[in-house]
Amino acid sequence: MSQSTTRTLDQGQRVGHASSWTRQDTTWMLGLYGTAIGAGTLFLPINAGIGGLWPLIIMAILALPLTFFAHRGLNRFVLSGPTRESDITEVVEDHFGQTAGKLITLLYFFAIYPILLVYSVAITNTVLSFLTHQIGIDVGTGIGTRAVFALVLILALMSIVRLGGQMIVKAMSILVYPFVCALMILALYLVPNWSTAVIIHSGTLADALQSPSFYRTLWLAIPVMVFSFNHSPIISSFAMDQKRLHPGHEDFASNRTLFRAHLMMVVSVMLFVFSCVFSLTPADLLAAKQQNISILSYLANHFENPVIAWVAPIIAMIAISKSFLGHYLGAKEGMNGLMSKVLRGRGQPVKTERLDRYTAVFMILTCWSVATFNPSILGMIETMGGPVIAILLFLMPMYAIKTVPAMKKYQGLPSNIFVTAIGLIAISAIFFGLFA
Numbered sequence: 001m002s003q004s005t006t007r008t009l010d011q012g013q014r015v016g017h018a019s020s021w022t023r024q025d026t027t028w029m030l031g032l033y034g035t036a037i038g039a040g041t042l043f044l045p046i047n048a049g050i051g052g053l054w055p056l057i058i059m060a061i062l063a064l065p066l067t068f069f070a071h072r073g074l075n076r077f078v079l080s081g082p083t084r085e086s087d088i089t090e091v092v093e094d095h096f097g098q099t100a101g102k103l104i105t106l107l108y109f110f111a112i113y114p115i116l117l118v119y120s121v122a123i124t125n126t127v128l129s130f131l132t133h134q135i136g137i138d139v140g141t142g143i144g145t146r147a148v149f150a151l152v153l154i155l156a157l158m159s160i161v162r163l164g165g166q167m168i169v170k171a172m173s174i175l176v177y178p179f180v181c182a183l184m185i186l187a188l189y190l191v192p193n194w195s196t197a198v199i200i201h202s203g204t205l206a207d208a209l210q211s212p213s214f215y216r217t218l219w220l221a222i223p224v225m226v227f228s229f230n231h232s233p234i235i236s237s238f239a240m241d242q243k244r245l246h247p248g249h250e251d252f253a254s255n256r257t258l259f260r261a262h263l264m265m266v267v268s269v270m271l272f273v274f275s276c277v278f279s280l281t282p283a284d285l286l287a288a289k290q291q292n293i294s295i296l297s298y299l300a301n302h303f304e305n306p307v308i309a310w311v312a313p314i315i316a317m318i319a320i321s322k323s324f325l326g327h328y329l330g331a332k333e334g335m336n337g338l339m340s341k342v343l344r345g346r347g348q349p350v351k352t353e354r355l356d357r358y359t360a361v362f363m364i365l366t367c368w369s370v371a372t373f374n375p376s377i378l379g380m381i382e383t384m385g386g387p388v389i390a391i392l393l394f395l396m397p398m399y400a401i402k403t404v405p406a407m408k409k410y411q412g413l414p415s416n417i418f419v420t421a422i423g424l425i426a427i428s429a430i431f432f433g434l435f436a
Contacts, residue, residue, distance in 0.1 A: 032261040034176040036231035039323035042294035044228040049277030050285045051217025052202035063266045067229040069415040073397035078239035080406040088236040095404045109334030111388040119324040120367035124150045129297045130313040150371035175322045182315050187275040194278040223386025223426045232393045335359045387427045394423025
C-alpha cells in the first residue's frame with residue numbers, strides 16, 4: 001500500500017473518530033456542566049429578574065453565546081500550546097513569557113479567592129436564615145452571633161478540606177447531579193405559583209429602553225452571568241485531554257462538547273431563573289438582595305409550603321458547601337503558587353506542607369472576618385468575582401488571537417468582537433460604585 005493511501009486512510013480514521021461521539025465526550029460534557037452549575041446559580045435570579053422581564057429576556061438571549069464563545073476562546077488558547085501536556089500556565093509562559101505567567105497565576109488567585117469569600121457569607125446567612133425561619137430558633141442578628149456561627153461553619157468546611165483533595169472531588173461529584181435534579185424539580189414545582197406580576201411591572205419594550213434602570217440592570221447582571229456560568233478552571237484540563245482523545249481534530253471535537261454542555265447549562269439555569277422570577281415580584285427579588293440571601297432561602301421564607309420551606313435551604317446549603325470546597329482547592333493552589341514563586345526568587349526552600357498550613361490559616365481568618373461583617377454578596381460578585389474572571393476568560397484569549405501566531409487563524413470572527421465587548425462590560429462593573 002502506498003504512503004499516500006496510508007496517509008489518506010489515517011486521516012479518514014481521525015475524522016471518523018472526531019465526528020463520532022464517545023463515552024469520554026459524554027463524561028466531559030457532564031463534567032463541564034457540573035463544574036459550572038453550583039451556588040452561583042442561586043444568586044442569578046435575583047439580579048436577572050430585579051429589573052423586570054425585558055432585561056431577563058435579553059440575558060436569556062445572550063446566555064448561550066456569552067458562555068460558549070468565551071470558553072471556546074480560552075479552550076483554543078490552551079490548545080495552541082506547543083505540546084499535549086501544556087497546561088494554561090505553560091501556554092501563557094510560552095506565548096507571553098515568565099512574567100506574564102506570574103501575572104496569570106496572580107489573576108487566577110484573585111479570580112477564585114473572592115468567590116471563596118462570597119460563599120463564606122452565603123453559607124453563614126443561609127444557615128442563620130434556616131435556623132430562624134424553619135427551625136424556629138431566634139439566634140439574633142448581632143455581630144457576635146454572626147462571628148460564632150461563621151467560625152463554626154468555616155471550621156466545619158475546613159475539616160472536610162483536611163481529608164484531602166481527592167475526597168473533596170469525590171464529594172463534589174456525588175453532590176452535583178442530585179443538586180441539579182433538585183433544582184429542576186423545584187423549578188417545575190414553582191410553576192403553579194407563577195403570576196403576571198413581573199410582566200405588568202415591566203411595561204412595554206419601548207418603555208424599558210427609555211429607562212436608565214434597564215441599562216443599569218443589564219450592566220450589573222452581566223458579571224453575575226459570567227460568574228454563574230463560569231467553568232474556566234476546568235478548561236485547561238479539558239483542552240489537554242482533547243489533544244489526547246482527538247489528535248488533529250481537537251478544536252472541532254472540543255467545540256462540539258462545549259456547545260452541548262453550554263446548551264444544557266443555559267436551558268436548565270434559565271428555566272430555574274424564569275420560574276423563580278415568575279413566582280415572585282420585583283419587590284420580592286429586591287428584598288432578597290437586601291436580605292443578602294440566596295433565592296432558595298428567600299423562596300423558603302416566602303411561600304407557606306412545607307416542601308419548599310425545608311427542601312430549598314437544604315439544597316442551598318449543599319450547593320454553597322460544594323462550591324466552597326471546590327473553590328478552596330483552586331484558591332489554595334493559587335496562593336501556594338504565589339508563595340512558591342516568592343520563595344524560589346529568594347533562593348529559599350519550598351515546603352508544601354508548610355505552605356498548606358499558612359494558606360489554611362489565612363483562608364480561615366479572612367473568610368471568617370468577611371462572613372462576620374456580612375458585605376453584599378451580589379455586590380462582591382459584581383465588583384470582584386465577575387470582573388476578574390472576565391479578564392482571564394474573555395480578554396486574554398482575544399488578546400492572544402491578535403498577538404500569538406498560533407492563534408491568528410481565528411482573527412476576523414464576529415464572535416471576537418462580542419466576547420471582547422462582554423468582557424469590557426463585566427470589568428467596568430468594578431467602577432460602578434464610583435458612579436452609583
